[in-house]
Amino acid sequence: MKYFRIIAIIIIFILVFIFLNKLLAPKYMEDLVEGSMTSAYYDEEKNHEVIFIGDCEVYANFSPLEMYQNEGIVSYVRGNSQQLIWQSYYLLKETLKYEIPKVVVFNVNSMRYDEPVSEAYNRLMIDNMKWSKEKVDLIEASMTDEENILYYIFPILRYHSRFAELKQEDFDYLFKTKKNTYNGFLINKNVKPAENLPTKRRLANYSFSDICYDYLNKIRDLCKENGITLVLIKAPSLYPYWYDEYEEQIVKYSAENAIPYYNFTKYVQEIGIDYSLDTYDGGLHLNLSGAEKMSKYFGKILKETFNLTDYRNDDNVSKLYEEKLKEYNKAKEA
Amino acid sequence: MNKKVLIIILLVIVLVVGAIEAYIVFGGKKSTKNSNQDSKVQDEASQEEEWSYTYEGMKIEIGKEFTKEKYGEEISYSEIASCAFDGLDKTYTYEHYEITTYPAENEKENILSIYFLDETIATDEGVSIGDSYDKMVEAYSDSYENHDNLYTYRKGDTLLNFIVENDTITSIEYTLDVEQN
Structure with a gap:
């Protein structure tokens, strides 16, 4: 009886501890929804022929459902705010545990960053990722000097001060999630025309760091080992500036490794992007109308160049995507 | 129980x-x-010494509050949002330099950096874009931190950055040391 009581107390202790960890961790469902991007993937059917990997330039600029509607492409965007290249690598590695796509599209913007930027962005990406070896490796690679892996394992250590700031969202989404993206695409319908930008500043060094090349090579090798075609892109944006020196290095890498590369900043007119209408933040990211144009343009290239399947002719997939499109169109009109 | x-x-x-x-x-x-x-x-140390730049008698101090009343009407203005979080980095472009601010408490703005736009202005110690590496060392000593072409002089929480290419200064910027703040 005494042992039974001790075991019961230990179990209650563990349950209360788990509950508090869950309660105090940010939910990212109503507020700061960018924190729900990583976990949204887990609820999806894992049958994608194309996976997009990268930072905010992919989740804002490429709409998989637009590509399905126009070309029958089944794709998913695994992108997060300020997703650094090592984070993209581990996220791709995790993705390949669930499915092997035909094509992986990687946005090269993050090649310019060679060290962790901030804990806040790490948290947005990592907090809701499922525990796996990839998550542990990702945390190790991403932590800033002030962070400790224990803060990720036990969110209560990091977020105990939230106790006084808990909102309704923390209770509403304690055991459930809300869909904020459409195959990883985050809709933003706001319009903020591109007007003035800061002066293009000289840099002390334009060369990408060895660490960035190492991870780009790892992405290349991971794709090769799994028979996946890797495609490099630079999503359209006016800022931060994509320097000619950056471009030269990617063009060289692409040629040396026989990897296709598309720099969409050069095709803005052809795509039909109008920066007075198609951006929500003055030229950094495309809004919904810009993403639709971009997706239409790139969808055609993907379909024709990489011989992708038209899933609109597949009964099972088309049934699922009809439902997805209904929700997507509803969100577009809301 | x-x-x-x-x-x-x-x-x-x-x-x-x-x-x-x-x-x-x-x-x-x-x-x-x-x-x-x-x-x-x-x-x-911060209270004692920080970099500042004086333009036509007007002292511009890094990390201090920015107001148009004090620094005047800009030629152009731009604002850059972060990917997910609130707050904007605002850039005010004047004839010869650019001031970038960051959001501070009570909706105020503090000065993050001053970036020189041309060779017509000089630092308070008399160094301009186009001057040589030797002139920089003469004015500021050789006690700098160097990474690639970047030469940094630190004062408290502020930095004075020079980019030197082929022995010529091509960029001058005063900035807050964001890693310290």
């Missing part, structure tokens, strides 16, 4: 959390005692 057990469990959790956090903070990477001392020394 059950209520009592639950209260004890909660207290134990609070103690465990406190103990682990104390271990991370005090026993981990940082010693608070030392970092407090460091920051005190730094604070004192």
Whole structure:
């Protein structure tokens, strides 16, 4: 009886501890929804022929459902705010545990960053990722000097001060999630025309760091080992500036490794992007109308160049995507 | 009885959390005692000396509040949002330099950096874009931090950055040391 009581107390202790960890961790469902991007993937059917990997330039600029509607492409965007290249690598590695796509599209913007930027962005990406070896490796690679892996394992250590700031969202989404993206695409319908930008500043060094090349090579090798075609892109944006020196290095890498590369900043007119209408933040990211144009343009290239399947002719997939499109169109009109 | 057990469990959790956090903070990477001392020394240094730039008698101080009343009407203005978080980095472009600000408390803006746009202006110590590396060393000494073409002179929480290419200064910027702040 005494042992039974001790075991019961230990179990209650563990349950209360788990509950508090869950309660105090940010939910990212109503507020700061960018924190729900990583976990949204887990609820999806894992049958994608194309996976997009990268930072905010992919989740804002490429709409998989637009590509399905126009070309029958089944794709998913695994992108997060300020997703650094090592984070993209581990996220791709995790993705390949669930499915092997035909094509992986990687946005090269993050090649310019060679060290962790901030804990806040790490948290947005990592907090809701499922525990796996990839998550542990990702945390190790991403932590800033002030962070400790224990803060990720036990969110209560990091977020105990939230106790006084808990909102309704923390209770509403304690055991459930809300869909904020459409195959990883985050809709933003706001319009903020591109007007003035800061002066293009000289840099002390334009060369990408060895660490960035190492991870780009790892992405290349991971794709090769799994028979996946890797495609490099630079999503359209006016800022931060994509320097000619950056471009030269990617063009060289692409040629040396026989990897296709598309720099969409050069095709803005052809795509039909109008920066007075198609951006929500003055030229950094495309809004919904810009993403639709971009997706239409790139969808055609993907379909024709990489011989992708038209899933609109597949009964099972088309049934699922009809439902997805209904929700997507509803969100577009809301 | 059950209520009592639950209260004890909660207290134990609070103690465990406190103990682990104390271990991370005090026993981990940082010693608070030392970092407090460091920051005190730094604070004192910061109060003593910070980089500032004077343009036509107007002193522009890094990390201090920016107001148009004080610095005048800009030629052009741009604002850059972060990917997910609130707040904007605002850039005010004047004829010869650009001031970038960051959001501070009470919706105020503080000066993050001053970036020289041309060779017609000089630092308070008389160095301009187009001058040589030797002139920079003559004015500021050779006690700089160097990475690639970047030469940095530190004062408190502020930095004065020169980019030198082929022995010629091609960029001058005063900025807040964002890693320290």
